[in-house]
Amino acid sequence: MxxxxxxxxxxxxxxxxxxxxxxxxxxxxxxxxxxxxxxxxxxxxxxxxxxxxxxxxxxxxxxxxxxxxxxxxxxxxxxxxxxxxxxxxxxxxxxxxxxxxLQGSLANFASGVLIMIYRPFKSGDYVEAGGVAGTVIGIELFTTILKTPDSKKVVVPNSQITSNPITNYSEHPTRRVDMVIGVSYSADLKKTKEVLMGVLNDDPRVLKEPEPRVSVNELADSSVNFIVRPWVNSEDYWPFYWDTMENIKLKLDEAGIGIPFPQMDVHLHQGGSDEGPLRIASTVSPSAGSDADKQHANHG
The missing domain is CATH 1.10.287.1260 (Helix Hairpins)
Incomplete structure (x- = not known):
């Protein structure tokens, strides 16, 4: 002790x-x-x-x-x-x-956290992300689940989404519809513009502000191309697009305004003598249609 x-x-x-x-x-x-x-x-x-x-x-x-x-x-x-x-x-x-x-999983986890914090989109939005376009039906820590317009379920890794541009078509309440309409060079341009503007004015889905625009955009090889750019509510985009393309064709037909299409001219050449060979030469004129300049995915 x-x-x-x-x-x-x-x-x-x-x-x-x-x-x-x-x-x-x-x-x-x-x-x-x-x-x-x-x-x-x-x-x-x-x-x-x-x-x-x-x-x-x-x-x-x-x-x-x-x-x-x-x-x-x-x-x-x-x-x-x-x-x-x-x-x-x-x-x-x-x-x-x-x-x-676990570097792949950790990258997906970190990307999932960023998506949930910064919220570039939410469930129900129609987006184009990670090379896939569809409606968002779920946002998880490692993946984002999309439903394509043809009702396919696509599971996209979150790192693939954050490393590529994200286009959210549902972010804003309104969208501009871009259409290109080609008419014949013999068509009356003022009358054509009146017909196109009349189609827009007759449709109640077209918003007054911003004002719709119809203008000559290009003197192409075989057509005069008009741009038609109205604004509509986002949910009306595709129904309006399809209806308007049909109405424009019908109204142009009623006004006698032609829409160019691909043509082939066949030329017959007879040889110098009576027994000479018959030669056939063909030329194809450049095509010019009235399709829209850019086809988007159908998400209606």
Missing amino acids: NEMWLWLEENQGILAMYAVRFAIGLAILLGGFILSGIISRSMIKRLDKSKIDNAVVSFLAGIVRAIIVAAAIMMALSHVGIQTTSFIAILGAMGLAIGLS
Whole structure:
């Protein structure tokens, strides 16, 4: 017993130092737990305002909390005097190995988080993303699910979506319809313009603002091309497009305005003598139709 008291008296300075270190380490650990709770709760409140899925919010908050707690534990152990260098090296090697083996999944996960935070589209929007066009029916952490116009289910990796341009056709309430109508060079341009504008004015789906536009756009090889650009509500885009193309053809026919189409001229050449060979030469005139200059996917 006397020897123990003697040892305590001789080493009381060292014991006091380790006691202080232990107390500080414990304070760091408790502070880390408290700080992680405060930050995770604040993060949940901010993400909830962004209308992100609750499962994603909880998952992200859990990750942040775990990182803060792990950092606090390492700091506390280091302050007490426990060497954590080798431990950190082992954890780093394990993390690197796991990251390399799951790099595709991690990229999809990170992209899914970005999609849910920045929300370039939402469920129900018609988009063109990752090389696929369709209606969004689900946004998950690793994939986005689209339904194509012909009712196919397409699962697109999120990394493929964020690494390519995203076109959201449902983002705005109105869209401009772009059509190119070619008429014959013999057609009366003023009359043609009146007919095209009349088709637009007779359709109640055409918005007054912005005003529809009909103008000569190109003097092509065998036709005069008009651009027809009305604005409609987004949900009326394709029904209006199809109806208008049909109405334009009918109205141009009624007005006697021709729409050029591909033609072939056949020329017969007789040889110089009566028994000379008969030669046939043909030429094809350039085509010019009234189809729209760009065909979009049917998502009606």
